[in-house]
Amino acid sequence: MEITKVNYMILIGAILTSCSQQPKRSTVTWPEAEIPVAAIKPFSRIIHSDTVVDNYYWLNDYFKKGPDSTHVVKYLEAENVYTYEMMKSTESLQAKLFDEMKSRIKEKDESVPYLKNGYYYYRRTDEGKQYYKLCRKKGSLDAKEEVLLDVDEMAKGYPYFAVGGSSVSPDNKLLAYGIDTVSRREYTLYIKNLETGEVYADKIDRTSGGATWAADNKTIFYTSKNPVTLLSEKIKRHTLGTDSKQDVTVYEEKDNTNYIGVGKSKNAQYILIYSGATLSSEVFYLDANDPNGKFRVFQPRMKEVLYSVIPLADRFLILTNDEATNFKVMQCPLDKTGKENWTEFIPHRPDVLVEGIEEFKNHLVISERKNGLTNLAIRNLSNHSEHYLEMGEPAYKVFSSTNEEYDSEVVRYGYTSLVTPSSTYDYNMESREKTLLKQQEVLGGYNAEQYVTERLFATAKDGIKVPISLVYKQGTKKDGSAPLYLYAYGSYGASMDATFSSSRLSLLDRGFIFAIAHIRGGEEMGRQWYEDGKMMKKINTFTDFIDCGEYLIAQKYTSKGHLYAEGGSAGGLLMGAVINMAPDLWNGVIAAVPFVDVVNTMLDESIPLTTNEYDEWGNPNNKEAYEYMKSYSPYENIEAKDYPNLLVTTGLHDSQVQYFEPAKWVAKLRATKTGDQVILLKTDMDFGHGGASGRFDYLKDQALEYAFFLKLEGIDD
Template identity: 60%
Template structure:
């Protein structure tokens, strides 16, 4: 009867107005079979004289346990529980199967099946990536000298993915003489790659195979020496840099750098000038570089400047100097330069000074121009400086909220800058800007199959006042025919960690919600870097709760300004954004009708106490080290898993991957189990585990959208919109 009434309303009021008349969802967990039960087995965890009892600590499995063909009793119990939760989710969502298929077909139908990236020119070749109709993976190719030349396929990932449930390729690097391709492959979704080498003249793989790597690396200029990074086999942290010589055994590779501090990530690459091999090491708050002439592959790396706690910088080589983007006496960073043979910080000279309200994010160097990517007032900007005359100007962008950043610019001797532009209404566009004539040419606009008119949608940017007076940027998009009201469904998204700014990119999948009358909003909460470096520092460590308060206060602003109401307000976040979701539903569950938490980092204390877990030691400067009592007490006060209470919660959909190395599957699994035990409401609580994937979900350009379809169907189900 209810669906019939809704159908009549949709006919009377029209498709877009339909969302405005839908009554509060009456979906209840009691309408379905009982949810899976899982045994409790208390583990007593005592730190700083404080004891926690964790009834689900036993759910932790090693990779060996997950992959074994002869599982022990613990493994059987965990896998059985996860499979039971998946089956339960299928039962509850069974009435949305047709809707999920419809959504998936819509989303995939907007993607141009046969597509190609904008080619870029490097070292005599045009490089590009293309997709073929119906295929999940990219084909990497090049053409010599001219785009009319014969195509050379470097890697057809579709062929190499055969026989694997998951496949990812990265770090494609061609040797300076254009004859050898190095590439990394991951077939387990743990972000652990093996590197192989292909003879591009014959198409044959060389016998060299490098195991347990990050996937990428750098060629020396002799065309036979390759530098790469390996991982700690337990923590999966990048740990060592090796020198490999083609034709020699992997076991003979020479260690050239080892990072002793487990709070640092490391990697190796090559300068744009191709003159230096550069080892990068960095923690949350400290940077360190070691450099070596690419013409001297057997030489010794030298430290760019002595490591100094709190000193962050990045480097770009040009002619006889290095440019240095640094926070040295500059919270929002400034630009320095230094002679290439005298690189310690006492030799750095200022090029662009620090500014209080502008964050200097990165630079792109050309022979006659220097381009600076800046961020101010939660918007990206591009500042172009003539290196000879010192004249400068900014690129102009018209929309109230957008994102613009550098594309691939491998050449020095050109006046053409390539950049990417997008907004919530404008598809991703590759633009070439002539810095001399100041003319723009659009090289490619992401095609939305079936058509997309940006003028049919509204792109808004405003500020919401947080409880401490901070002005939090909010970006909103909706269809012009969607009326803002208490009955309008709105999905609020945020991340808020690691200084990662949530720029307003176009997402064609999102049209399936917008065209059904949803409003989509992003809260640019503290913990990101949207408003500069201070914005990040005010949302981490002992100020982490600002991230949660900002999100709640933005929700209040949207409700008070009649964009929606608690009965139709939804929230979504993933990974550290999943932590945000977990904290918010503990603190203000009454604000939201439903929440989607993707691969959520919710067991903060237990994870940050265990240094064998990937990422833990690297992130003490982000969250704190719970071995310090003050940090322990503060983290414990918001850790979602530890603060699950006997109270009502919104409807919840939680997703994870069994092989996730970033946020281990047991965090969301334990959280869901504890919520089931504690919550006092009759709302849905669903856990969906991808049993083959990791942190990024399924591989392939189409398969991943099945999870998107599930998430959208969950929201529409709560809105009474199962069609």
């Protein structure tokens, strides 16, 4: 259901676009492969006096460890064979695409080092290796390199391997890190002595992956997960050298709609616990020098009020939407944190969304969003003067990057656009001098001037203007003949900004236009943009996307026979809804790990993350919410009609959207639809929500997806 930052970058990188010369097209033919047929085993769902028969409910038996568990695996394997047979004619194209995309990646590379507590930290990748090495140098970049974690070595023998939340102790001697080998975002925590290389006997299972060090260098705080629902339920305290079974619970969340987490303030003075849902939040704090002390509530949670806390040397700042739809910034003394002590610091502005604050000793860097575009405002804490960074492109993304040092005059930020590779800058907030530290190197001679980026606005059915960012190769004809790939997400207030992808060039250079529809449900146009695309207004998300597609056709960027769509996770729900509502608009659709069985999932509290989602979708135990989500749930609304060609992907161990949602959806679509359009289901039997963990393996999935749409366009080279 939810999508993370890492999953977002993978999905955006997997998306397609446009070109100048029209490629040769061949007739599209598909082989005569045996189509898998899922057994029909009727199951009745009865709620609110409404009876619904689900013929494919049994497909959740692998997850539920039910009697049909083995049959589920066999069915998924049969679907994989079918997908392989149907796509076999594209094998050489997939290999070519993979080689192309991989050849643009600089294999031997390293990230821009950042300074923290006297050490420069960075990641280094080696040629031919799938993972990376986490490294540091003491005091100077000319110092001897220390390899903290050799993930290439650690990952050997595992089909999936991920390191989460590496954190160095204040004395720089110990490293806490999490490992997930199943791809269910359930990490085991370890502690490594960086002086001796010893990995301690301390081992903590079922965590979120990160650990927060107290100032004493022997106490860590971490988030503990429920083994069934995977909900983050408790914050625990662990003392090095003790049995983790004896760890003390310092906070337990009683509201199963909230997510919780723990971290340390940038000035290292406080340990902060955050508990929040979509509508309200609460913060607890503790002096980092008193790890055995009691956490204090900053301000008790308030109905439909979100707030977060930014500690400065002399006060707390509070970012909140209390009587401020687009958020405002308040302040209070260090010893008086209740709301009655809050005074205004940055007022609410109806046209500017305040997304976050990066604090420094003498400055604040405020992440804002106006008219759908991100901005960074630099504010001097001494004289309250403020200025903005200038960008200069019609569609882009700018964001505060890794800034670990509190006492610094330099902010590091990232910048990218649909034509500008990911770039890292240092900006001196006093002198206003900007230094480009690194720009993603695209091997093979990439020239940004060969591509064009635009920003358009489509008019939705209710008159709202919906932004569209797009990119294509110079010379692309706007006569309706170009294939266009339209992407969106549209949930959780997650904004899909215009970012660069070197993989995408393989489609741009073959004639595709790539477009992002910034539809309601995201937060591109402010908090209200999100509010108008959730709960009982969710339909706006789907109609916005359809309206964007129709607008692009009307403006002759493409035509019905050449319009494609993609979305993943909650964006997969979008795909399922729009092919029900406007099936003839799309020639092909990719639905990645799609959340398509909304009602059944939201009724089952044993499914991971379900209760956390009530404020996003509604609780179907409420009749009004049930009827509304049933009206749009893709699985509930399949009809006997021609659907577009469809490629659906999932992972057997997905913890966000369980495999059985797309599996049931595909089975029901096949049994119900008319026409001869193809429906393919590919299940990664070893992976979860984010797909493969290696930095090249995921390109094989991209190659398959690209080949699917290129085949539909009759492009085989």
